[in-house]
Amino acid sequence: MLLKTISTFLLSVMCCTTVLAADHTVEVPESTALPPPDKNAHIPEPPSPDVRAYLLMDYASGRVLFGKNYDDQIDPASLTKMMTSYVIGQEIKQGHLHLSDTVVVSQNAWSKNYSDSSKMFIEVGKEIPVEMLNKGIIIASGNDACIAMAEHIAGSESSFASLMNEWAKRIGLKSTHFVNSHGLYDENHYSTAYDMALLGRALIKDLPEEYQIYSEKEFYFNKIKQYNRNKLLWDTTLQVDGIKTGHLSQVGYNLVASAVNPKNGMRLISVIIGDVSEKSRAANSKALLSYGMRFYEPYTAFKKEQPLATKKVRFGDSDEVRIGTLNDVSMVVPINSIERLKAEYSLNDKVIKAPVKKGDKLGVLNISLDGKVIYKTHLVSLDNIGEGGFFSSSWDHVAMFFGDLF
Secondary structure, X not given: OEEEEEOHHHHHHOOOOOXXXXXXXXXXXXXXXXXXXXXXXXXXXXXXXXXXXXXXXXXXXXXXXXXXXXXXOEOOHHHXXXXXXXXXXXXXXXXXXXXXXXXXXXXOOXXXXXXXXXXXXXXXXXXXXXXXXXXXXXXXXXXXXXXXXXXXXXXXXXXXXXXXXXXXXXXXXXXXXXXXXXXXXXXXXXXXXXXXXXXXXXXXXXXXXXXXXXXXXXXXXXXXXXXXXXXXXHOXXXXXXXXEEEEEOOOEEXXXXXXXXXXXXXXXXXXXXXXXXXXXXXXXXXHHHHHHHHHEEEEEEEOOOOOOEEXXXXXXXXXXXXXXXXXXXXXXXXXXXXHHEEEEEEEOOOOEEOOEOOOOEEEEEEEEEOOEEEEEEEEEEOOOEOEOXXXXXXXXXXXXXXXXXX
């Protein structure tokens, strides 16, 4: 493949601090963490909480800013309910399920089956709207509500778990396997901190109406008021709007949280796995998010459909095609690091031949920081190039023949 370098100067003049949107073309490189800040940048070391695993992720690109043990297998506990919620949200989005639909509570879903765990307090035989059960899962973390919705959607919890695993594959959760809808302990039920961050990112990106429920602080059902266990929702120093807590005696206290910087629109996602208490997991999550808001910044290297190169086209009704990206090339980088970014692109073919349609994938754009790729996306044609006439095509054949000779 042809490899080219895009001027660092062009990168620097495209700095942007507008609100970021998720780039659906982003492919996260195999190595998922940013390089550490330059020692000469006077940036302190990031927090290092004493927990089983943790990370801080840039929502826009899915890049891990920093973390530890985030690829290790863990028990997600009630973080599992993010996937249960994701499946429900997709069922609603696709029109297979409606908030006004009613669910008859089965014996399996009876709240008395979960006397020692979180529940919504539903009763056998009662008809409950999907909207209430969905909130009971997200806000009250109800295990009983999970079973009720799993049976309603898929007939049984095992069938629903298969549905969860299918969606996990689509989202890109490569180290996750679900066997139930609530997260109670099972040795075949596992994930990683990284996958949980990706799941949270998918909820925010794909299902904004479902995600909005995660910001609600309380839930009232069956004459019982329950509060959201995500204590950061009450923290006025951060713009936290979700997402989910979890706890098992075998695991400790888990929390996936997300916050937005109101000044520049930068959204970050934090994950804490295996903390010692509710208070500690909230404090450690706040430390990760606060550090990220202070020492990282959003950066748009290129705007969507900005021509990054012009390449020759053979056998076309035009001799050249402009190449760019379909979306803004946006990411989060350490403060004072923009000048250390480098953009390179590679083309799929040495010779571009007509016809070429706008949006056709012609290559790959890489953005690297200190020599490490931190962002990768497709380069596409920005033009429609039709087939050329007889004489222009004949000339291109001759030109290519002599070009191959030399």
